[in-house]
Amino acid sequence: MLLEVRHLDCYYGQSQALKEINIEVEEGECICILGANGAGKSTLLKTIAGLMKPRRGEIWFTGKRMDELPAYTIVREGITLCPEDKKIFPQMSVYKNLCLGAWIHGRKEERIKANLEHVYELFPILKERSDQDAGTLSGGEQQMLVIGRSLMSNPRLLMLDEPSLGLAPMVVNSIFETIKEINARKTTVLLVEQNASMALKIATRGYVIESGRITMAGTAEELLKNEKVKKAYLGI
Amino acid sequence: MGILLQTLINGIMLGSVYAMVALGLTLIYGILNVPNFVHGTLYMIGAYIAYFAIVSFGAPYWVGLIVSLIILFAIGILLERIVFRPFYDKPLINSFIVAVGLILVLENTALSLWGPEFRQFAAPSDKVIKVMGVMITAQRIIVIVTAAVLIWLVHLFIKKTRLGSAIEATSQNPDGALLMGINISHMRGITFGIGTALAAVAAVLVGPILLIYPAMGHTVIGMAFVIIIIGGMGSFIGAVLGGYIIGILETLVTSYITNFFTEAIIFGLLVLLLAVRPTGLFGKPH
Known part of the structure; x- marks a missing residue:
């Protein structure tokens, strides 16, 4: 088991955002988490990434307990998050943003260079824009930068929070193609999406989260066929 | 012409001091989002440390400067860790009150240890250089050049x-920096240390020209805040340019108009500027 979330409870002050969450992810899978706005999907990813601390429950990754570690050490363990609000460094160049993604590699120049080439290969537009300030990129380009930046640390688990948010359909397609490709190259993917039909196309399995609880789990085909999922998330 | 040139050189010298102090302040603000009111007090302590190194221990001027720089760098790191870190996720008013409390504690400690009298230490060189009919003391050139070099570094x-x-990443997006695996607490400490060391060096540079006393930080910190507001809170270039502009402006006003309400005039300009550009010259809109 690569990632195991056990009985996770999370709070914002008094209000409970996650209730008894249990999730398991095997190496190489592409898992999607479906749910409406405010269901707790982003909270779950933020908690795994260490930006939020759970009140109860445990997070295990490659047999190591994660929920007690400080946030900045999580990425060293092999988990990276592409957050919904991107969190790029707007007044720094695209190149510097990418290099910061490889912060944990320290001064291993060779490795950083190889990663950079890999990212430029996935997103050629980033190479063109490498000297530009990240804040001047379009929404789609920023999303590419965020994914590229997170790949710079060679994650074993890549978590993506709403990568399609606010993007034109064409761009969404190409982003999802890339996610599929990243997954095909042996990086495990945990994807949170409101665009359920897109997400289920590339996912192997999925969970449905409603008001902070997991209400359904299954393979992508099972979820695609499920009447409730069809009605609530696929708009069919 | 001679007087104007003399005034301009004095202005650039004062501007160099302002630029260094304001740069320290803006770096700290940029990364901690805390207006560090203790900055002027640390500037004062920097001057005293150099004073004791030079006058009491007979150290050469440059050794005094480096000792002060290193000690204030360490004090900056300690202050961030002990005093400011516990208040990051609390309302801003908390760290504000802590800063004001620290000013009182540090200043009164200085007052009771070292007394209210004015002190001064000698410049490393008392040469006077004559250029185009203007007399420039070597120390003024030392201030201008050292400040420029340090700012560049x-x-x-x-x-x-x-x-x-x-x-830089931590100041632009702390959560983003955390996700990269950057220990942002370390970055904040280091920045606080650098900012404080800059203030200390500024104080040691003007030590032979101005006077050293426990309240010497007051006017400087007031001006430094005006400068970083004019330049745009958190902006590097804004603090540096703002420092030189205000230094020159202040000297011009003092020598050509009046030396009674120079500060009122500068603050008046600040109000005017903010009416036109609320984020300052180089500030980013929120």
């Missing part, structure tokens, strides 16, 4: 080193 550090870009 800080710029290079932030733009060209790994650590520098981690500091």
Whole structure:
């Protein structure tokens, strides 16, 4: 088991955002988490990434307990998050943003260079824009930068929070193609999406989260066929 | 012409001091989001440390400067860790009150240990250089050149080193920096240390020209806040340019108009500027 979330409870002050969450992810899978706005999907990813601390429950990754570690050490363990609000460094160049993604590699120049080439290969537009300030990129380009930046640390688990948010359909397609490709190259993917039909196309399995609880789990085909999922998330 | 040139040189000298103090303040503000009111007090302590190194221990001027720089760098790191860190996720008013409390404690400690009298230490060189009919003391040139070199070094550090870009990233998006695996607490400490060391060096540079006393930080910190507001809170270039502009302006006003309400005039300009550009010259809109 690569990632195991056990009985996770999370709070914002008094209000409970996650209730008894249990999730398991095997190496190489592409898992999607479906749910409406405010269901707790982003909270779950933020908690795994260490930006939020759970009140109860445990997070295990490659047999190591994660929920007690400080946030900045999580990425060293092999988990990276592409957050919904991107969190790029707007007044720094695209190149510097990418290099910061490889912060944990320290001064291993060779490795950083190889990663950079890999990212430029996935997103050629980033190479063109490498000297530009990240804040001047379009929404789609920023999303590419965020994914590229997170790949710079060679994650074993890549978590993506709403990568399609606010993007034109064409761009969404190409982003999802890339996610599929990243997954095909042996990086495990945990994807949170409101665009359920897109997400289920590339996912192997999925969970449905409603008001902070997991209400359904299954393979992508099972979820695609499920009447409730069809009605609530696929708009069919 | 001679008087104007003399005034301009004095203005650039004062501007160099302002630029260094304001740069320290803006770096700290940029990364901690705390208006560091203790900054002026640390400037004062920097001057005293150099004074004791030079006068009591007979150290050469440059040794005094470096000792003060190192000690204030360490004090900055300690202050961030002990005093400011516990208040980051609390309302801003908390760290504000803590800062004001610290000013009182530090200043009164200085007053009771060292007394209210004015002190001064000698410049490393008392040469006077004559250029185009203007007499310039060597110390004025030392202030101007050292400040310019240090500001340039800080710029290079932030733009060209790994650590520098981690500091910049932390100030632009702390959560983003955390996700990269950057220990943002370290970055905050280092930045606080650098900012404080800059203030200390500024104080040691003008030590032979101005006077050293426990309340010497008051006017400087007031001006430094005006400068970083004019330049745009958190802006590097804004603090540096703002420092030189205000230094020159203040000297011009004092020598050509009046020396009674120079500060009122500068603050008046600030109000006017903010009416036109609420984010300052180089500030980013929120």
